[in-house]
Amino acid sequence: MANLPGGTHVLSGAEAQRLRTFCTSEVWTEADLDDYSHIVRGPTSSVRADFEERSSVDGIEKTRQSLADIHYGPTKVPLFNFLLQLTHLDPYNRLRYLETTRYLALEAKVPVDSTDLSGTTTFMYAISTKPYWDREFADIMVEAGVAINHRNRYGCVAGHDIIMASDYSAKGKKKTVDALRYFIEKGGDVNVAEGNGITIHRMGTSVQRLIPEIGLLLNGGGGAGISGSTSGGLGGKKIGRNDPCHCGSKKKFKTCCGKN
Numbered sequence: 001m002a003n004l005p006g007g008t009h010v011l012s013g014a015e016a017q018r019l020r021t022f023c024t025s026e027v028w029t030e031a032d033l034d035d036y037s038h039i040v041r042g043p044t045s046s047v048r049a050d051f052e053e054r055s056s057v058d059g060i061e062k063t064r065q066s067l068a069d070i071h072y073g074p075t076k077v078p079l080f081n082f083l084l085q086l087t088h089l090d091p092y093n094r095l096r097y098l099e100t101t102r103y104l105a106l107e108a109k110v111p112v113d114s115t116d117l118s119g120t121t122t123f124m125y126a127i128s129t130k131p132y133w134d135r136e137f138a139d140i141m142v143e144a145g146v147a148i149n150h151r152n153r154y155g156c157v158a159g160h161d162i163i164m165a166s167d168y169s170a171k172g173k174k175k176t177v178d179a180l181r182y183f184i185e186k187g188g189d190v191n192v193a194e195g196n197g198i199t200i201h202r203m204g205t206s207v208q209r210l211i212p213e214i215g216l217l218l219n220g221g222g223g224a225g226i227s228g229s230t231s232g233g234l235g236g237k238k239i240g241r242n243d244p245c246h247c248g249s250k251k252k253f254k255t256c257c258g259k260n
Helices: 014-027 035-040 044-058 059-067 079-089 091-107 122-127 134-141 156-163 170-186 200-209 211-219
Strands: none
Touching: 014 156, 035 079, 044 059, 044 091, 059 170, 079 091, 079 122, 079 134, 091 134, 122 134, 122 156, 134 156, 134 170, 156 170, 156 200, 200 211
Protein backbone atom coordinates (compact mmCIF):
# COMPACT_ATOMS: atom_id res chain seq x y z
CA MET A 1 0.00 0.00 0.00
CA ALA A 2 2.82 2.40 0.86
CA ASN A 3 4.15 2.15 -2.69
CA LEU A 4 0.83 2.93 -4.36
CA PRO A 5 0.31 6.43 -5.76
CA GLY A 6 -1.85 8.50 -3.46
CA GLY A 7 -3.92 11.64 -3.89
CA THR A 8 -6.72 12.28 -6.36
CA HIS A 9 -4.73 13.34 -9.43
CA VAL A 10 -5.11 11.37 -12.67
CA LEU A 11 -2.45 8.71 -13.13
CA SER A 12 -0.75 7.46 -16.26
CA GLY A 13 2.00 5.07 -17.29
CA ALA A 14 3.69 2.97 -14.60
CA GLU A 15 1.82 4.65 -11.74
CA ALA A 16 -1.55 3.77 -13.25
CA GLN A 17 -0.45 0.21 -13.98
CA ARG A 18 0.76 -0.29 -10.42
CA LEU A 19 -2.57 0.80 -9.00
CA ARG A 20 -4.52 -1.29 -11.56
CA THR A 21 -2.52 -4.38 -10.67
CA PHE A 22 -3.18 -3.92 -6.97
CA CYS A 23 -6.90 -3.22 -7.39
CA THR A 24 -7.47 -6.21 -9.67
CA SER A 25 -5.55 -8.67 -7.50
CA GLU A 26 -6.83 -7.77 -4.03
CA VAL A 27 -10.30 -8.68 -2.69
CA TRP A 28 -12.22 -8.22 0.54
CA THR A 29 -12.71 -11.18 2.87
CA GLU A 30 -15.08 -11.76 5.76
CA ALA A 31 -12.33 -10.53 8.09
CA ASP A 32 -12.55 -7.08 6.44
CA LEU A 33 -16.28 -6.68 7.08
CA ASP A 34 -18.10 -4.98 9.96
CA ASP A 35 -21.46 -5.33 11.69
CA TYR A 36 -23.20 -3.19 9.08
CA SER A 37 -22.20 -5.59 6.31
CA HIS A 38 -24.31 -8.21 8.08
CA ILE A 39 -27.25 -5.82 8.38
CA VAL A 40 -27.34 -5.12 4.63
CA ARG A 41 -27.20 -8.84 3.93
CA GLY A 42 -30.40 -9.24 5.91
CA PRO A 43 -33.96 -8.11 5.10
CA THR A 44 -34.50 -4.56 3.88
CA SER A 45 -36.79 -3.94 6.85
CA SER A 46 -33.76 -4.34 9.13
CA VAL A 47 -31.75 -1.88 7.01
CA ARG A 48 -34.62 0.61 7.23
CA ALA A 49 -34.94 0.19 11.00
CA ASP A 50 -31.19 0.64 11.45
CA PHE A 51 -31.17 3.81 9.34
CA GLU A 52 -34.06 5.28 11.31
CA GLU A 53 -32.38 4.45 14.61
CA ARG A 54 -29.06 5.98 13.53
CA SER A 55 -30.83 9.09 12.25
CA SER A 56 -32.69 9.58 15.53
CA VAL A 57 -29.35 9.70 17.33
CA ASP A 58 -26.97 11.35 14.84
CA GLY A 59 -29.32 13.18 12.49
CA ILE A 60 -30.21 12.17 8.95
CA GLU A 61 -27.41 14.00 7.11
CA LYS A 62 -24.68 12.62 9.33
CA THR A 63 -26.16 9.15 9.00
CA ARG A 64 -26.23 9.38 5.23
CA GLN A 65 -22.62 10.45 5.09
CA SER A 66 -21.47 7.83 7.58
CA LEU A 67 -22.91 5.11 5.33
CA ALA A 68 -21.39 6.70 2.22
CA ASP A 69 -18.03 6.62 4.03
CA ILE A 70 -18.12 2.85 4.62
CA HIS A 71 -15.34 0.99 2.77
CA TYR A 72 -14.25 -2.65 2.90
CA GLY A 73 -11.01 -4.47 2.24
CA PRO A 74 -7.65 -3.37 0.82
CA THR A 75 -9.23 -1.74 -2.26
CA LYS A 76 -11.71 0.26 -0.12
CA VAL A 77 -14.93 -1.12 -1.60
CA PRO A 78 -17.77 1.33 -0.81
CA LEU A 79 -21.19 0.24 0.44
CA PHE A 80 -23.05 0.28 -2.89
CA ASN A 81 -20.25 -1.59 -4.61
CA PHE A 82 -20.43 -4.17 -1.82
CA LEU A 83 -24.16 -4.57 -2.53
CA LEU A 84 -23.48 -4.85 -6.28
CA GLN A 85 -21.01 -7.65 -5.60
CA LEU A 86 -23.50 -9.41 -3.34
CA THR A 87 -26.11 -9.49 -6.11
CA HIS A 88 -23.69 -11.60 -8.15
CA LEU A 89 -21.98 -13.57 -5.38
CA ASP A 90 -25.33 -14.51 -3.87
CA PRO A 91 -27.79 -14.49 -6.81
CA TYR A 92 -30.43 -16.37 -4.81
CA ASN A 93 -30.94 -13.19 -2.75
CA ARG A 94 -30.41 -10.73 -5.61
CA LEU A 95 -33.91 -9.24 -5.43
CA ARG A 96 -33.49 -8.50 -1.74
CA TYR A 97 -30.16 -6.78 -2.32
CA LEU A 98 -31.70 -4.68 -5.09
CA GLU A 99 -34.56 -3.74 -2.77
CA THR A 100 -32.04 -2.66 -0.12
CA THR A 101 -30.07 -0.69 -2.72
CA ARG A 102 -33.24 1.13 -3.83
CA TYR A 103 -34.09 1.97 -0.24
CA LEU A 104 -30.64 3.30 0.64
CA ALA A 105 -30.12 5.22 -2.62
CA LEU A 106 -33.62 6.51 -3.37
CA GLU A 107 -35.41 6.72 -0.02
CA ALA A 108 -32.65 7.16 2.53
CA LYS A 109 -30.71 9.14 -0.09
CA VAL A 110 -27.27 7.86 0.87
CA PRO A 111 -24.80 9.44 -1.64
CA VAL A 112 -23.99 7.01 -4.47
CA ASP A 113 -20.78 8.62 -5.78
CA SER A 114 -18.41 7.07 -3.22
CA THR A 115 -15.38 5.47 -4.85
CA ASP A 116 -12.94 2.67 -4.15
CA LEU A 117 -9.15 3.02 -4.02
CA SER A 118 -8.99 3.44 -7.81
CA GLY A 119 -11.51 6.29 -7.72
CA THR A 120 -14.13 4.15 -9.48
CA THR A 121 -17.83 4.49 -8.59
CA THR A 122 -20.33 1.66 -8.25
CA PHE A 123 -22.13 2.87 -11.38
CA MET A 124 -18.92 2.48 -13.37
CA TYR A 125 -18.56 -1.12 -12.21
CA ALA A 126 -22.22 -1.87 -12.90
CA ILE A 127 -21.82 -1.12 -16.62
CA SER A 128 -18.14 -1.86 -17.19
CA THR A 129 -18.88 -5.46 -18.33
CA LYS A 130 -15.82 -6.55 -16.30
CA PRO A 131 -17.31 -8.52 -14.72
CA TYR A 132 -20.73 -6.86 -14.62
CA TRP A 133 -23.26 -5.49 -17.05
CA ASP A 134 -26.06 -4.91 -14.58
CA ARG A 135 -28.57 -2.49 -16.04
CA GLU A 136 -31.00 -2.93 -13.17
CA PHE A 137 -28.41 -1.86 -10.61
CA ALA A 138 -27.10 0.92 -12.86
CA ASP A 139 -30.63 2.31 -13.25
CA ILE A 140 -30.84 2.78 -9.49
CA MET A 141 -27.54 4.66 -9.46
CA VAL A 142 -28.69 6.89 -12.34
CA GLU A 143 -32.02 7.65 -10.68
CA ALA A 144 -30.12 8.58 -7.50
CA GLY A 145 -28.13 11.16 -9.47
CA VAL A 146 -24.77 9.49 -10.01
CA ALA A 147 -22.18 11.42 -12.05
CA ILE A 148 -22.26 9.65 -15.44
CA ASN A 149 -18.91 11.05 -16.57
CA HIS A 150 -17.01 10.69 -13.30
CA ARG A 151 -13.30 10.03 -13.98
CA ASN A 152 -11.37 7.57 -11.84
CA ARG A 153 -7.67 7.66 -10.90
CA TYR A 154 -6.76 6.44 -14.40
CA GLY A 155 -8.70 9.31 -15.98
CA CYS A 156 -11.27 6.84 -17.31
CA VAL A 157 -15.02 7.23 -17.42
CA ALA A 158 -17.25 4.14 -17.54
CA GLY A 159 -17.09 3.98 -21.33
CA HIS A 160 -13.34 3.34 -21.33
CA ASP A 161 -13.72 0.00 -19.55
CA ILE A 162 -16.65 -0.95 -21.77
CA ILE A 163 -14.79 -0.26 -25.01
CA MET A 164 -11.81 -2.36 -23.88
CA ALA A 165 -13.78 -5.46 -24.86
CA SER A 166 -12.35 -8.76 -23.66
CA ASP A 167 -15.11 -11.18 -24.66
CA TYR A 168 -15.66 -11.57 -28.41
CA SER A 169 -18.21 -14.36 -28.23
CA ALA A 170 -21.67 -13.50 -29.55
CA LYS A 171 -22.89 -12.98 -25.99
CA GLY A 172 -19.85 -10.90 -25.09
CA LYS A 173 -20.19 -8.67 -28.14
CA LYS A 174 -23.85 -8.01 -27.35
CA LYS A 175 -22.97 -7.14 -23.76
CA THR A 176 -20.34 -4.65 -24.94
CA VAL A 177 -22.70 -3.00 -27.41
CA ASP A 178 -25.62 -2.86 -24.95
CA ALA A 179 -23.45 -1.39 -22.18
CA LEU A 180 -21.87 1.24 -24.44
CA ARG A 181 -25.29 2.21 -25.81
CA TYR A 182 -26.55 2.61 -22.25
CA PHE A 183 -23.57 4.79 -21.31
CA ILE A 184 -24.10 7.07 -24.31
CA GLU A 185 -27.88 7.26 -23.83
CA LYS A 186 -27.37 8.37 -20.23
CA GLY A 187 -25.11 11.23 -21.34
CA GLY A 188 -21.73 9.50 -21.45
CA ASP A 189 -18.99 11.44 -23.23
CA VAL A 190 -16.96 9.33 -25.69
CA ASN A 191 -14.40 12.11 -26.18
CA VAL A 192 -13.01 12.12 -22.64
CA ALA A 193 -9.30 11.25 -22.66
CA GLU A 194 -7.91 8.92 -20.00
CA GLY A 195 -4.56 9.45 -18.27
CA ASN A 196 -2.54 8.44 -21.34
CA GLY A 197 -4.55 10.76 -23.59
CA ILE A 198 -6.70 8.12 -25.31
CA THR A 199 -10.43 8.72 -25.83
CA ILE A 200 -13.20 6.13 -25.99
CA HIS A 201 -13.77 7.15 -29.60
CA ARG A 202 -10.16 6.43 -30.49
CA MET A 203 -10.18 3.08 -28.69
CA GLY A 204 -13.25 2.13 -30.64
CA THR A 205 -11.53 2.33 -34.02
CA SER A 206 -9.81 -0.99 -33.39
CA VAL A 207 -12.61 -2.69 -31.46
CA GLN A 208 -15.20 -2.00 -34.15
CA ARG A 209 -13.39 -4.26 -36.60
CA LEU A 210 -14.56 -7.16 -34.47
CA ILE A 211 -17.75 -5.48 -33.23
CA PRO A 212 -18.99 -3.27 -36.11
CA GLU A 213 -21.93 -1.91 -34.09
CA ILE A 214 -19.43 -0.04 -31.94
CA GLY A 215 -18.62 2.23 -34.91
CA LEU A 216 -22.27 3.07 -35.33
CA LEU A 217 -22.65 3.95 -31.66
CA LEU A 218 -19.57 6.14 -31.53
CA ASN A 219 -20.63 8.04 -34.63
CA GLY A 220 -24.29 8.57 -33.79
CA GLY A 221 -25.73 5.65 -35.73
CA GLY A 222 -27.70 4.25 -32.82
CA GLY A 223 -25.95 0.89 -32.68
CA ALA A 224 -28.67 -0.95 -34.53
CA GLY A 225 -26.07 -3.11 -36.25
CA ILE A 226 -24.83 -3.37 -39.82
CA SER A 227 -25.51 -6.01 -42.34
CA GLY A 228 -21.98 -7.28 -42.82
CA SER A 229 -22.24 -6.84 -46.58
CA THR A 230 -19.93 -4.46 -48.40
CA SER A 231 -22.81 -2.04 -48.90
CA GLY A 232 -23.83 -1.70 -45.26
CA GLY A 233 -25.66 1.36 -44.11
CA LEU A 234 -25.89 4.05 -41.46
CA GLY A 235 -29.31 5.40 -40.69
CA GLY A 236 -30.72 3.68 -43.77
CA LYS A 237 -28.23 5.25 -46.18
CA LYS A 238 -26.16 2.83 -48.24
CA ILE A 239 -22.41 3.15 -48.14
CA GLY A 240 -20.39 2.37 -51.24
CA ARG A 241 -17.30 0.18 -51.08
CA ASN A 242 -15.04 3.13 -51.83
CA ASP A 243 -16.83 5.62 -49.56
CA PRO A 244 -15.23 6.73 -46.27
CA CYS A 245 -16.14 4.29 -43.53
CA HIS A 246 -18.93 5.47 -41.23
CA CYS A 247 -16.83 4.63 -38.14
CA GLY A 248 -14.59 7.65 -38.58
CA SER A 249 -11.37 5.74 -39.27
CA LYS A 250 -10.82 7.70 -42.52
CA LYS A 251 -10.35 4.41 -44.37
CA LYS A 252 -12.51 3.22 -47.23
CA PHE A 253 -15.51 1.18 -46.13
CA LYS A 254 -14.30 -1.90 -48.05
CA THR A 255 -11.02 -1.99 -46.10
CA CYS A 256 -12.55 -1.22 -42.69
CA CYS A 257 -15.97 -2.20 -41.29
CA GLY A 258 -17.06 -3.54 -44.68
CA LYS A 259 -14.09 -5.86 -45.01
CA ASN A 260 -15.14 -9.45 -45.70
